[in-house]
Amino acid sequence: MFNHILVPIDGSETSMFAVSKASGLALAFGSRITLIHVIDNYPFIGVGADYALGQNEYLAAATSSANAALARGVTALAAEGLHSDQRVIDGHVVHEGIVDTANALGADLIVMGSHGRTGIEKLLLGSVTQRVLQDAPMPVLVVKGG
Numbered sequence: 847m848f849n850h851i852l853v854p855i856d857g858s859e860t861s862m863f864a865v866s867k868a869s870g871l872a873l874a875f876g877s878r879i880t881l882i883h884v885i886d887n888y889p890f891i892g893v894g895a896d897y898a899l900g901q902n903e904y905l906a907a908a909t910s911s912a913n914a915a916l917a918r919g920v921t922a923l924a925a926e927g928l929h930s931d932q933r934v935i936d937g938h939v940v941h942e943g944i945v946d947t948a949n950a951l952g953a954d955l956i957v958m959g960s961h962g963r964t965g966i967e968k969l970l971l972g973s974v975t976q977r978v979l980q981d982a983p984m985p986v987l988v989v990k991g992g
Contacts, residue, residue: 850878852953854944854978857883857915860959860991865919867989868957869926879930880951881919883912884943887936909934941977948984957987 853868855861865881872879885908916932923930937943948956960975979986 847875848877848955849875850880850951850953851955851957852944852948852951853879853881853919854956854958854974855881855883855915855919856959857911857918858959858961858991860961860989861915862918862922862959863991864957864959864987864989865922867987869923869928871955871957871987872923872928873926877955879923879928880947880953881916881923881930881932882935882944882947883915883933884935884937884940884947885909885912886938886940941974941981944974944978945981948982953984955985955987956982957989960988960990 848871851868851872853861853864855865868879871877885905887905912934916934920930920932933947935943935947937946944956944958947953956978958975958978960973975986975988979988
């Protein structure tokens with residue numbers, strides 16, 4: 847049913863629940879899994895040139911965090927006897943990075959966590975999951991943190 851599952855992870859427990867759900871689906875359907883972490887390369891846009899000096903440090907820390915999150919996902923999948931591909935995606939808009947990568951890789955399902963923000967927090971911070979649901983042409987399974 848699903849040949850290729852894309853799982854965006856950020857290192858949170860919620861994203862690890864998504865890895866667990868994707869694992870069960872992959873075992874049931876014989877699916878491939880690709881884990882991704884999208885890094886916002888331009889967090890300093892609009893804050894002035896003085897802050898751009900910290901961009902290299904930010905990118906190094908973000909890449910390290912991405913690799914740690916991916917390693918955690920790989921370990922969880924390996925415990926279930928599953929292999930996965932992993933990618934760090936550079937992008938300014940996280941939801942676009944997820945959808946574009948899913949399209950480019952031919953994924954036919956995205957499994958991702960939702961942090962369950964509501965009210966003013968959701969309004970101010972937005973929801974990557976909500977935007978992926980709106981923009982992705984393939985099914986999206988949303989896993990809530992437990």
